Amino acid sequence: MNNDEIRASLLKRSRASKNELFGKIISGLCIAIIVAVVVSIFYFVASKGLATFFHDKVNLWKFLTGTIWNPSTTDAQGHPQVGALPMIIGSFAVTFLAAIVATPFAIGAAVFMTEISPRIGRKVLQPVIELLVGIPSVVYGFIGLSVVVPFVRHTFGGSGFGILSGTFVLFVMILPTVTSMTVDALNSVPRNYREASLALGATRWQTIYKVVLRASVSGIITAVVFGMSRAFGEALAVQMVIGNAMLLPSNLISPASTLTSVLTMGMGNSVMGSLSNNALWSLALLLLIMPLIFNIIIRWIGKRGAMH
Amino acid sequence: MSKDNNLITVQDLHVYYGQLEALKGVTMNFKKNEITAVIGPSGCGKSTLLKTINRLNDLVANVTVTGTIKVDDQNVYAPNMDAVELRKQVGMLFQQPNPFPFSIYDNVTYGLRISGEKNKTVLDEAVEKSLQAAAIWDEVKDRLHDNALGLSGGQQQRICIARVLATKPKVILMDEPTSALDPISSDKIERTMLKLKEDYSIVIVTRNMQQASRISDRTAFFLAGELIEFGETRDIFMQPQKKETEDYISGRFG
Structure with a gap:
């Protein structure tokens, strides 16, 4: 029972x-x-x-290398004019320039926060960086429009709108992200590497750049690529300062455009299913693929870093 | 060099971490071309002594040092003493093997390169000599450009020895260099140390008393920050003068 x-x-x-x-x-x-x-x-x-x-039978090669973007018209052979090269170049230009400008500052700030004064780094700089990450991009764009654009106009001439202004705004936007990821990379360098270096008679500075930075190089590259991925996809702030001219940029201070800015400008003005609408979706597809590529690069670097 | 062959003299050394007194008035000296073992239970100040000699303690906040340490008649804590120069003369080996995550070659040449040596012939020669002196040349000579982290723990520790030797220090401080290694690797490192004694002076902190008795010429026993007994290794182990020493080496505490 x-x-x-x-x-x-x-x-x-x-x-x-x-x-x-x-x-x-x-x-x-x-x-x-x-x-x-x-x-x-x-x-x-x-x-x-x-x-x-x-x-719509647009040639992919012509799409990527064409320089005239005017989807509602056709060229002499009757092909629609959807050349995305000006925007592709614009996007890559602001992305790479912003990354190039941001990297030294990010490394400098990260070195200060981890090696030189960790106490101030934790108490003052860490909260500041977190605050900067949280500022909405429209605020950055607005500041860019009212401060950076006039500054560029007075200093370098032109209208002030262009790749240079976009670079400045993106530089400030990605700096906190790249810095905090670089801080993580530097902090993950074991303490005993530093001790070993100092015990061999290295100065603090030699220890930082010959051991700590060298040991964390893959982490720093990951941080930069991550920042680039953010810069590439940023729309609003860039659109506000780049000038939105669909021309092949000839210099840094002439109005230009990026994939994101053309998309935000154009998406309200086209009919679903029309060629000009589809062409915008092609730009969106490019914007979807690029971060994917950036991600693959990051993973590849991470794997290579893990092997060492 | 002073007349009695002393390379390092320590006079009434007190070290405080904040309020805590880690070394309480230590007076002793280390002789040239000898291995001096420093033994004692955990927290007795052994490692503090080493880090005070090469001023690695400078990195710790709140550390206060009184008394004098002289290496080769230079006062280590004199105001005009350059800690960076001092550390080039006083090499150090750590408990955990800590080669940099670079190639073996870059590891061994690190000390020379930071001193500004760029001549490739000089560097190549230093690598071969140091690795031979550290008894690891034959194992790694064909892969000098491989990452040092790919080696076993014992090999890594010998790479660290070679890295120290390349800078030609006067003294090598070893902080429990074999405690993280297997017995075979430890044995290799001990043999290396006995050979190195001919050209270098070695201070080794160890918790392994057999090791101390096997390799050292003189042994110092520390307890709670004080130097209890210091003398010929044979005397310390065979006929210790103090009761604490006898208790410790016979395993009654610690």
């Missing part, structure tokens, strides 16, 4: 196992929804973006 009771209770699902099943179903559902959202975004952007090439 007693035995039967035990058997019955073992064969029945307990409250705890029901709870566990319930939890599994909930988390599985959540993951499924997230995956479905990501996949459908990719599918949607890709199908729209690729329609330019398959449906």
Whole structure:
């Protein structure tokens, strides 16, 4: 009799196992929804973006290398004029320039925060950096419009709108991200490397640049690429200061445009399904692929770094 | 060099970390071309003594040092003493093997390069000599440009020895250099040390008393920041004068 009771209770699902099943179903559902959202975004952007090439028969090469962007008109051969090169160059120019300017500052700040004065770094600079990360991009853009653009106009001439202003604004925007990731990279260098270096008669400075920075090089590159990925995708702040001229940029102070700025400017003015709309989706597809490439680079660097 | 062959003399050395007195008036000296073992239970001030000799303690906040330490008749804590120059003369080996994550070659030449040596022939020669002296040349000569972190723990520690030797120090301080290694690697390092004694003076902190008795010429026993007994290793182990020493080496505490 007693035995039967035990058997019955073992064969029945307990409250705890029901709870566990319930939890599994909930988390599985959540993951499924997230995956479905990501996949459908990719599918949607890709199908729209690729329609330019398959449906409207635009040559991919001409799209990437053409210099005239005017989707509503056609050229002498009757092909639509969707040359994205000016925006591609604009995007890469502001991204790389911002990264080049930001990197030394980020490394300098990170070295100060980890090696020279960790106390001030933790108490003062860390909160400041977190604050900078949290400022909305429209605020950066507004400051850029009212301070950076006039400054560039007075100093370098021109209208003030252009790649240079975009670079300045993006530089300030990505600096906190790159700095805090560089800080993490430097902090992950084991303390005993520093001790070994000092014990061999190295100065503090020699220890920093010959051991700490060298040992964390892959982490620093990851930080910079991450910052570039952010800069590449930034739309609003850049659009406010770059001038939005769809011309091949000839210098840093003439108005130019980026993939993001053309997209934000144009998306309200085209009809779904038309060529000019599809062409914008192609730009969106490019913007989707580039961060993917940046991510792959970051992972590749991470793997290489882990091997050492 | 002073007449009695003393390379390092320590006079009434007190070291405080904040309020805590880690060394309480230590007076002793280390002789040239000898291995001096420093033994004692954890927290007795052994490592503090080493880090005070090469001024690595400078990095610790709140540290106060009184008394004098002289290395080769130069006062280590004199106001005009350059800690960086001092550390070039006083090499140090740590408990955990800590080669830099660079090639073996770059590790061994590090000390010379930071002193401004750029001549490739000089560097190559220093690498071969130091690695030979550290008894690891034969194991690594074909892969000098491989990452040093790919070696075993014992090999890494010998790379660290070579890295110290390349800078030609007068003294090598060793802080439990074999405690993280297996017995075979430890044995290799001990043999290396006995050979190095011919050209260098070695101070080794160890918790392994067999090691102290095997390799050292003189042994110092520390307890709670005080130097309890210091003398010929044979005397310390065979006929200790103090009861604490006897208790410690016979394993009654610590």
